[in-house]
Amino acid sequence: xxxxxxxxxxxxxxxxxxxxxxxxxxxxxxxxxxxxxxxxxxxxxxxxxxxxxxxxxxxxxxxxxxxxxxxxxxxxxxxxxxxxxxxxxxxxxxxxxxxxxxxxxxxxxxxxxxxxx
Amino acid sequence: xxxxxxxxxxxxxxxxxxxxxxxxxxxxxxxxxxxxxxxxxxxxxxxxxxxxxxxxxxxxxxxxxxxxxxxxxxxxxxxxxxxxxxxxxxxxxxxxxxxxxxxxxxxxxxxxx
Numbered sequence: 001x002x003x004x005x006x007x008x009x010x011x012x013x014x015x016x017x018x019x020x021x022x023x024x025x026x027x028x029x030x031x032x033x034x035x036x037x038x039x040x041x042x043x044x045x046x047x048x049x050x051x052x053x054x055x056x057x058x059x060x061x062x063x064x065x066x067x068x069x070x071x072x073x074x075x076x077x078x079x080x081x082x083x084x085x086x087x088x089x090x091x092x093x094x095x096x097x098x099x100x101x102x103x104x105x106x107x108x109x110x111x112x113x114x115x116x117x
Numbered sequence: 118x119x120x121x122x123x124x125x126x127x128x129x130x131x132x133x134x135x136x137x138x139x140x141x142x143x144x145x146x147x148x149x150x151x152x153x154x155x156x157x158x159x160x161x162x163x164x165x166x167x168x169x170x171x172x173x174x175x176x177x178x179x180x181x182x183x184x185x186x187x188x189x190x191x192x193x194x195x196x197x198x199x200x201x202x203x204x205x206x207x208x209x210x211x212x213x214x215x216x217x218x219x220x221x222x223x224x225x226x227x228x229x230x
Contacts, residue, residue, distance in 0.1 A: 004160070033218075040126070042207065042222035043161075056217060091160055106218060108153075108160035 002027065004094050004109035005074075012115045013082045021077040021112045025094030032075045033106060034067055037089040049075060082116045089113050119144045119212045123221035131229050136180075136195040138224050140208030143189065150191040151209040151218070152182055161207060167191065178202070203228045 005024040013019050025032050034046040045059040049069035060067065064082075069075040079086055090113075093106040124139040142148055149168050153161040165176025172184040178201075182193045191208060208221040 006160075035220075040222065043220040045217060045219065048217060093161075105151075105163055105166065108162070110158075110160045113158075 004029075004092055004107050006092050006109035006112050008112060009110060010113050010115070012117060014117055015083055016081050019079040019082050019086070019114055019116075021079075021090050021092075021114070023075040023077070023092030023094075023109060025075070025092075026096075026107055029094035029096050029107070031095045031097070032069050033093045033095075034075075034077050035091045035093065037091060037111070043091065046077070079114075082114075084116045087114055087116045119148065119210050119219050121208050121210050121219055121221035123208050123224050125224055126222060127225045127227065129227040129229055130198045132200055133197050136193070136198045136202065136226065138193040138206050138208075138226065140182075140191045140193065140221060141189050142191060142208070142210045144210055144212040146212045149211040150182075150184060151211070152176065152180070152191075152193050153207045153209060153220075154178075155205045155207065155223070157204075164193070164206075198226075198228045200228050200230065202226060 004026055007022050030050055032049045035043040037043050047060050047067045048056040052071050064080045066078045089111045091111045092109045095106045120143045122141045130136055151166045152164040154164050155161045164180050165174045167174045167184045175181045180195045182191050184191050205223045205225045207223045209218045211218045
């Protein structure tokens with residue numbers, strides 16, 4: 001069973017460009033979470049999605065950031081008009097449905113390291 | 118509301134010495150607690166978790182943690198440090214109904230030969 005997949009692993013964008021980060025959850029997992037990690041700041045929750053639904057986006061910046069988890073395909077975190085402050089590691093995690101008995105474990109992908117020049 | 122405080126952003130121990138990484142939490146309801154480990158340029162890996170039941174939880178790689186409700190703590194320990202334990206460790210708490218998890222800022226563990 002493959003783990004959580006994220007691509008690209010490294011992404012370089014110039015200021016003003018768009019960044020698209022992809023996350024494929026583990027097989028059988030229907031919950032996806034996005035986190036941002038800045039040096040010395042730990043992981044910050046951004047958004048929680050289920051298939052075709054955003055459940056909690058309280059950690060998402062109000063502008064330029066959006067996320068989706070379509071019925072088919074990976075979850076996408078999209079950052080428009082990137083700025084230098086967006087440079088960070090972005091992690092995706094997934095978890096199974098709550099009835100599966102291990103609903104409180106989140107499995108993390110390797111992350112995408114975004115650098116804005 | 119829930120929060121996590123990890124005391125000590127950097128901890129150094131000698132190889133073979135006891136590892137103790139501190140974590141205190143705040144939660145308005147009985148929490149679920151986790152420790153994750155992150156190696157350089159990798160994602161987070163679950164070390165152990167407390168949900169209900171026995172308050173002393175054993176995890177992978179010889180780590181364990183004890184949930185102490187009276188102290189609102191969930192400290193991570195290992196009797197004897199190995200060089201391979203050098204990594205960053207994150208304590209996390211969940212007290213929401215849908216699995217939102219709050220992470221501490223992390224503790225970087227250095228193991229000295």
